[in-house]
Amino acid sequence: MSQDAAPVRALDASAGQAGGREPLRRIVITLGPILVSLVLAGGVLLAVGVDPIAYYGFVLDRGLLSPLGLQQTLTRMAPLLFIAAGLIVAFRAGMWNLGGDGQFLLAAVTAAASAPLLVQTLPSWLALLVACLFSAFVAMIWSLVPALLRAYQGVNEIITTLMMSFLGVSFANVLVKLVFLDPATTVPQTRTLPVADRLPRLFETTVTSGLLFGLATIVIVHLVMTRTAFGLKLRIVGANPRAAIHAGLNVPLLTVAVFAISAGLIGLGAAVDIVGIQGNVRADWNPAYGFAIIPVVFLARMNGFAAIGFVFLLSVLWIGGESAARRLGVPQSFTLVLVAIVLITLALAEYLDHRFNQARRA
Amino acid sequence: MEPINEGPQTGQAIVTLEGVTKRFPGIIANDQIDLEISAGEVHVLLGENGAGKSTLIGMLSGLQQPDGGRILVDGVETAIRSPSHALSLGIGTVFQHNMLVPTLTVAENLALGGPWWQRPKIAELAARVAEIARPLGIEINLGARVSELSLGQQQQVEIVRALLRESRLLILDEATSMLTPQGIAELGALMRRLVERGLAVVFITHKLGEAADFGDRVSILKLGRKVGEIPPERLRKLERAALVDEIVDKMFGRQAGDDAVSIPPRAANDDVLLEVRDLSVPATADMPGLEAISFTIGKGEILGVAGIDGNGQKELAEALAGQRPAAGGSVRLGGQSLDDLEVGARRRKGLRYLTDDRLGEGTVGPFPVSINYFLKQIGEPPLWRSGIERSREIESRARSLTHLYDVRTPALSTPVGRLSGGNIQKVLIARELAEGAKAVIFNKPTYGLDLANTLATRQRIRDIAGEGLAVLLISTDLEELLSMCHRIVVISQGRLVGTVTNGPGAGEKVGRLMIGLAA
Numbered sequence: 001m002s003q004d005a006a007p008v009r010a011l012d013a014s015a016g017q018a019g020g021r022e023p024l025r026r027i028v029i030t031l032g033p034i035l036v037s038l039v040l041a042g043g044v045l046l047a048v049g050v051d052p053i054a055y056y057g058f059v060l061d062r063g064l065l066s067p068l069g070l071q072q073t074l075t076r077m078a079p080l081l082f083i084a085a086g087l088i089v090a091f092r093a094g095m096w097n098l099g100g101d102g103q104f105l106l107a108a109v110t111a112a113a114s115a116p117l118l119v120q121t122l123p124s125w126l127a128l129l130v131a132c133l134f135s136a137f138v139a140m141i142w143s144l145v146p147a148l149l150r151a152y153q154g155v156n157e158i159i160t161t162l163m164m165s166f167l168g169v170s171f172a173n174v175l176v177k178l179v180f181l182d183p184a185t186t187v188p189q190t191r192t193l194p195v196a197d198r199l200p201r202l203f204e205t206t207v208t209s210g211l212l213f214g215l216a217t218i219v220i221v222h223l224v225m226t227r228t229a230f231g232l233k234l235r236i237v238g239a240n241p242r243a244a245i246h247a248g249l250n251v252p253l254l255t256v257a258v259f260a261i262s263a264g265l266i267g268l269g270a271a272v273d274i275v276g277i278q279g280n281v282r283a284d285w286n287p288a289y290g291f292a293i294i295p296v297v298f299l300a301r302m303n304g305f306a307a308i309g310f311v312f313l314l315s316v317l318w319i320g321g322e323s324a325a326r327r328l329g330v331p332q333s334f335t336l337v338l339v340a341i342v343l344i345t346l347a348l349a350e351y352l353d354h355r356f357n358q359a360r361r362a
Numbered sequence: 363m364e365p366i367n368e369g370p371q372t373g374q375a376i377v378t379l380e381g382v383t384k385r386f387p388g389i390i391a392n393d394q395i396d397l398e399i400s401a402g403e404v405h406v407l408l409g410e411n412g413a414g415k416s417t418l419i420g421m422l423s424g425l426q427q428p429d430g431g432r433i434l435v436d437g438v439e440t441a442i443r444s445p446s447h448a449l450s451l452g453i454g455t456v457f458q459h460n461m462l463v464p465t466l467t468v469a470e471n472l473a474l475g476g477p478w479w480q481r482p483k484i485a486e487l488a489a490r491v492a493e494i495a496r497p498l499g500i501e502i503n504l505g506a507r508v509s510e511l512s513l514g515q516q517q518q519v520e521i522v523r524a525l526l527r528e529s530r531l532l533i534l535d536e537a538t539s540m541l542t543p544q545g546i547a548e549l550g551a552l553m554r555r556l557v558e559r560g561l562a563v564v565f566i567t568h569k570l571g572e573a574a575d576f577g578d579r580v581s582i583l584k585l586g587r588k589v590g591e592i593p594p595e596r597l598r599k600l601e602r603a604a605l606v607d608e609i610v611d612k613m614f615g616r617q618a619g620d621d622a623v624s625i626p627p628r629a630a631n632d633d634v635l636l637e638v639r640d641l642s643v644p645a646t647a648d649m650p651g652l653e654a655i656s657f658t659i660g661k662g663e664i665l666g667v668a669g670i671d672g673n674g675q676k677e678l679a680e681a682l683a684g685q686r687p688a689a690g691g692s693v694r695l696g697g698q699s700l701d702d703l704e705v706g707a708r709r710r711k712g713l714r715y716l717t718d719d720r721l722g723e724g725t726v727g728p729f730p731v732s733i734n735y736f737l738k739q740i741g742e743p744p745l746w747r748s749g750i751e752r753s754r755e756i757e758s759r760a761r762s763l764t765h766l767y768d769v770r771t772p773a774l775s776t777p778v779g780r781l782s783g784g785n786i787q788k789v790l791i792a793r794e795l796a797e798g799a800k801a802v803i804f805n806k807p808t809y810g811l812d813l814a815n816t817l818a819t820r821q822r823i824r825d826i827a828g829e830g831l832a833v834l835l836i837s838t839d840l841e842e843l844l845s846m847c848h849r850i851v852v853i854s855q856g857r858l859v860g861t862v863t864n865g866p867g868a869g870e871k872v873g874r875l876m877i878g879l880a881a
Contacts, residue, residue: 228749229740229741229746229749229750230741230749232740232751233741236729236740239727240722240723240725240727242719242723243722243723243726243737245685245723246685246705246717246723246724247705247706247737247738248685248704248709248738249740
């Protein structure tokens with residue numbers, strides 16, 4: 001009996017673990033490319049006339065080492081963790097929800113519009129909870145069209161979610177300017193939630209308690225995806241939809257559920273950002289978290305725990321990069337350039353690793 | 363290399379295959395194939411879907427590399443590295459699906475593949491096309507758009523294209539599948555003229571009649587093996603009817619290495635277990651429907667379904683399993699109606715379906731062997747409790763199944779896609795026979811397996827029938843059906859066209875029903 005080596009590529013990192021050398025190799029082919037990317041990005045910085053050591057030092061200092069910077073970094077993580085959790089659910093089920101930004105902004109506007117009104121009648125904690133649920137619900141509704149099209153007509157969700165995202169971003173903008181405008185200010189923005197009514201801060205710091213909710217959410221999502229029957233069903237739909245049908249799974253229903261959960265989590269992230277940190281939504285505000293998190297989720301190989309680490313890293317780069325942008329004149333978007341370089345080198349490392357494995361087997 | 367201008371050199375081998383073997387994950391597509399393709403001959407490769415014809419062409423045209431054996435071109439061992447390498451060796455292929463660009467003209471299509479830095483030399487091309495086409499009796503309108511041509515004309519363009527590249531060996535893959543009867547006759551005449559000019563033609567088909575009508579030499583493939591060859595001398599001697607008989611015999615007859623016939627004894631209590639009445643499924647664009655399918659299977663009975671592949675076998679299996687909606691009819695198992703039940707509920711009632719598409723839908727390749735045992739039981743106790751996976755129970759149950767069904771796997775956590783076909787099949791069998799099975803549908807259970815696994819799988823089927831289960835055995839291998847079924851029904855174009863009780867002479871009867879002759 002021959003052991004045919006099938007060219008099976010595991011997208012699902014949890015699917016096949018092998019012997020004890022495996023984790024070490026994983027760490028090497030994950031961290032190695034990151035170091036290479038820092039060097040490559042340093043080359044880019046040199047080319048534009050910035051001392052890379054100074055830049056990285058500044059990023060590290062402002063994003064990680066200074067107490068204030070670290071608190072900002074941790075605060076920034078809160079919405080990002082929710083978005084990462086939402087994308088993990090979708091990507092593991094093989095559905096490319098690229099509509100995160102539209103879902104996020106509409107949910108943000110919902111939270112910003114409802115929370116200031118709700119706190120006037122309800123106890124603060126209940127008001128925030130209800131606002132969060134409203135937001136999640138609105139984001140779910142926004143994902144419904146792509147979900148139904150994919151589930152029952154087989155329409156590619158990459159296109160539809162992207163389209164809905166553009167519509168959602170514009171629609172959110174319209175809502176702020178025309179419907180939920182705060183009459184008390186001249187800038188087009190929603191009413192502002194009083195600081196006292198926002199999510200509490202942790203201890204004596206400026207870090208929002210949304211961070212804890214985000215951490216809990218992503219851990220729960222990870223456990224649901226890896227340890228439960230529901231998560232396994234979603235992963236089967238993602239890995240082999242025909243096997244899902246053969247096994248008798250209700251694929252259209254699961255598809256709609258995946259979109260709803262994914263968008264709902266992203267909506268929660270938006271709500272936490274608004275009721276915990278921002279307090280209101282200004283017209284034309286679009287942090288574009290959704291697109292920034294997609295590569296992070298891939299870097300983490302859709303593993304929730306790894307995603308926490310990478311979200312932290314991204315937040316450090318982001319917060320540090322914002323300060324460095326002001327001091328050293330490096331554009332803010334250089335953070336994304338760095339993330340992109342990391343992604344490309346990581347893909348190359350994966351490819352080389354695969355080639356090396358094949359050569360060894362042959 | 364100017365074959366068109368050379369005289370015929372009949373009999374000289376252009377390409378020789380020696381023991382060529384090609385494996386795909388889980389399947390042996392070509393097993394030790396020997397073949398000699400000679401100038402001046404139409405060499406017909408005859409075989410059903412899945413017999414390994416396409417793989418063989420893939421290797422000749424440079425799309426795939428063999429895993430074993432050797433290919434000789436003009437007597438010299440040659441690795442055909444790529445399609446362009448095959449062309450430079452003089453091997454041209456006309457594929458089943460049209461490879462012309464419909465929005466371009468014929469001339470533009472013929473000029474494709476030339477050096478990109480030159481303007482296509484249309485005038486020169488026209489002269490060469492005329493030179494090639496005229497003696498063959500083909501008319502080519504170079505200015506016409508390809509989309510305006512009939513399928514037969516498009517095929518002629520493809521043949522001319524291959525000849526423009528100075529092919530000495532022309533491979534026609536299922537060339538008649540889209541042609542009208544008249545188009546088929548024209549193609550036959552064209553092939554004759556080509557071989558008269560000293561070319562070799564390899565003509566791939568699954569139709570018996572075409573093989574008899576057009577071939578100088580016929581090689582018959584079956585489940586990846588070459589099971590027979592009729593040389594030109596013999597082919598000329600035989601009457602057409604006798605020839606067809608001989609081919610049928612080779613395609614469906616007994617081969618060395620086949621299993622001994624052993625039909626399990628029926629249980630004393632042979633009540634009807636599975637009863638299907640007037641089952642119908644609407645046809646779709648690429649699949650035949652089912653019409654008024656009725657049969658019963660008793661306890662301990664093996665009912666075979668014979669037929670040429672693609673006549674509704676898969677649809678029948680899927681409709682029974684609940685995977686494909688039925689338009690009408692009823693399915694009863696042990697007296698209980700299954701009509702309104704979905705896949706999972708039918709499975710729980712005891713109806714099991716072992717798919718022939720092991721990697722495509724039977725398993726999730728990257729997932730571990732252990733999870734693949736339980737794909738159809740997700741969420742059910744005791745392996746899951748309140749929806750939470752219980753790793754230890756799954757592990758121990760998987761371990762005992764691995765032992766019981768002799769699955770050879772490095773570990774339970776090994777991705778199932780890494781196992782060989784025989785072992786993947788054992789995983790599926792273990793899954794479908796799990797507690798509570800009453801009736802089992804096997805769809806081509808030994809397709810692509812090696813001999814040892816084939817025999818083991820057949821014995822497993824006999825054993826479960828011996829235990830009193832009802833078995834529906836769908837197979838395109840008639841010998842397999844004859845080796846163990848009690849009765850055999852024949853399916854053709856979505857209808858059951860006859861039932862034969864297994865016994866002496868059953869093989870001939872079924873074989874004739876399969877190719878559309880009365881039993």
